[in-house]
Amino acid sequence: MIKPFYVAGSLLLLIIFSIGVHYISGDRMGITDRVNAVASMTRMSSPSFSVAYYEPRVGGTKIGGVEKAVNIAYPEMMPLDRMDFVYEK
Amino acid sequence: MRNSPFFHFLTLEFFKERKKHMGVIAISLVILFLLSSVLFISSSIRYSLEQTLDQEPDFVVQRIQGGERVSVPTEWMDRLLEIHGISSVTARVYGRYFFKSKEKSFLIVGVDFMDEQSHKALRTIMDEVDLREFLKGDNMLVGGGVSHYLKSHFYPKGYTFLTPKGAFKKVHLFKVLPRESNLIANDMIIVPIELAQEIFGMNEEEVSDITFNVPNDDEWANVEDKISSFHYDLRVITKNDIKKAYENLYNYKGGIFLILFLITIVTFVLILYQRYSMVYSSERRHIGLLRALGWSINDVLKLKFFETMMVVIVAYILGVGLAYLYVFVLGAPLLREIFLGGANLHNVITLVPVLNFGILSSIFLIYAVPFVSAVLIPVWKIAVTDPKEAML
Numbered sequence: 001m002i003k004p005f006y007v008a009g010s011l012l013l014l015i016i017f018s019i020g021v022h023y024i025s026g027d028r029m030g031i032t033d034r035v036n037a038v039a040s041m042t043r044m045s046s047p048s049f050s051v052a053y054y055e056p057r058v059g060g061t062k063i064g065g066v067e068k069a070v071n072i073a074y075p076e077m078m079p080l081d082r083m084d085f086v087y088e089k
Numbered sequence: 090m091r092n093s094p095f096f097h098f099l100t101l102e103f104f105k106e107r108k109k110h111m112g113v114i115a116i117s118l119v120i121l122f123l124l125s126s127v128l129f130i131s132s133s134i135r136y137s138l139e140q141t142l143d144q145e146p147d148f149v150v151q152r153i154q155g156g157e158r159v160s161v162p163t164e165w166m167d168r169l170l171e172i173h174g175i176s177s178v179t180a181r182v183y184g185r186y187f188f189k190s191k192e193k194s195f196l197i198v199g200v201d202f203m204d205e206q207s208h209k210a211l212r213t214i215m216d217e218v219d220l221r222e223f224l225k226g227d228n229m230l231v232g233g234g235v236s237h238y239l240k241s242h243f244y245p246k247g248y249t250f251l252t253p254k255g256a257f258k259k260v261h262l263f264k265v266l267p268r269e270s271n272l273i274a275n276d277m278i279i280v281p282i283e284l285a286q287e288i289f290g291m292n293e294e295e296v297s298d299i300t301f302n303v304p305n306d307d308e309w310a311n312v313e314d315k316i317s318s319f320h321y322d323l324r325v326i327t328k329n330d331i332k333k334a335y336e337n338l339y340n341y342k343g344g345i346f347l348i349l350f351l352i353t354i355v356t357f358v359l360i361l362y363q364r365y366s367m368v369y370s371s372e373r374r375h376i377g378l379l380r381a382l383g384w385s386i387n388d389v390l391k392l393k394f395f396e397t398m399m400v401v402i403v404a405y406i407l408g409v410g411l412a413y414l415y416v417f418v419l420g421a422p423l424l425r426e427i428f429l430g431g432a433n434l435h436n437v438i439t440l441v442p443v444l445n446f447g448i449l450s451s452i453f454l455i456y457a458v459p460f461v462s463a464v465l466i467p468v469w470k471i472a473v474t475d476p477k478e479a480m481l
Contacts, residue, residue: 002101026442033213034213036140036143037210039144040206040207041214043146043181047335048196048273050431051432051433
């Protein structure tokens with residue numbers, strides 16, 4: 001095997017190693033603990049997606065499959081039981 | 090392997106033909122980067138939400154009128170407590186507060202801070218909160234998105250809510266919840282439960298819904314049946330319903346991207362296949378030359394297989410590595426907006442690094458198998474022809 005191959009291989013291994021180090025040393029528990037604490041305090045775990053007023057927000061009340069959300073702005077539209085795919089900014 | 094002439098020739102040829110490989114690696118890298126980024130974001134959000142599901146109560150009881158949720162009388166709580174096997178019966182008061190002029194809305198949640206669970210959770214979120222000071226007046230804790238919105242609309246210290254009874258209620262902004270909790274608290278306003286009832290125009294005997302736990306899982310179906318028979322306008326939601334809803338949400342989003350990825354990969358493979366099966370003079374001559382020098386069909390296929398695998402591995406590591414950097418180090422700017430939305434308050438979340446090896450291996454297989462076959466099939470076709478004919 002030629003020398004440039006070893007150099008390129010080492011660079012790729014360095015990338016894998018860096019990902020491993022970042023993954024292991026990342027503060028995963030700190031973030032999840034805080035999110036869990038808010039869920040525990042409010043007893044709600046629905047995601048805070050930036051969705052329009054008439055779309056589902058609160059988990060367990062209207063989120064997909066549990067109840068059809070009715071679009072109050074356009075009652076003739078089909079009910080939305082899911083988040084928009086591409087949101088309008 | 091280190092001193093093998095075959096691998097020496099392979100690496101030598103790989104670097105000699107680097108310009109040809111660079112183009113394929115660049116296209117593969119873009120495809121793999123986009124796919125991995127989407128799957129990383131979706132698995133990270135899903136992981137965080139699944140963790141929070143453990144904090145969710147097992148059951149939620151709501152009252153439905155005309156298909157919409159309405160307030161529940163607190164006396165229902167006493168009836169629930171009479172059922173054997175039910176514990177931690179708690180009332181929830183929440184709802185959206187809508188700013189008609191700006192078309193934006195907040196989620197107001199009432200919390201009983203005297204409850205031990207809420208008290209402990211508040212300490213975990215913010216150590217420095219003085220609960221006595223907080224409960225002295227009309228104060229609120231707000232999420233990052235709400236705080237930003239209020240400040241940009243000249244309400245830096247608090248907000249005056251208009252209740253359904255026509256009265257104004259001034260609430261002081263006490264603290265902002267940490268950014269790490271933005272996934273569920275970005276548009277949230279947390280107030281004492283009595284204040285939330287006042288803002289929503291409820292009386293003390295009304296709550297939004299009731300939650301409770303059933304520690305014995307085998308009793309869930311039985312308890313659900315018993316409660317459903319209490320009233321005709323009652324709806325019982327279990328934790329499993331919510332779990333399914335989250336799974337559907339992310340399968341849907343991940344699925345859309347998977348379809349787009351499949352279309353892209355099929356196009357990519359077709360281009361590669363066409364390129365290799367066309368009368369590609371230098372490639373044909375090269376294979377013919379190797380065959381004329383005494384290489385067997387097996388040797389030629391082995392050489393091309395290893396060459397392609399090197400391209401695949403380099404593109405895979407670079408694509409996935411870049412996606413990791415983009416999502417978990419840079420926070421996935423632009424792409425996260427597709428997942429978080431932009432119709433209400435802008436949200437910036439901290440994505441928890443999650444590497445799902447099932448997903449990583451699926452990406453590799455979906456990408457590598459068609460790629461390798463798109464190269465090897467035409468190469469085999471050339472290799473089986475007579476070397477003289479191939480070199481023409």
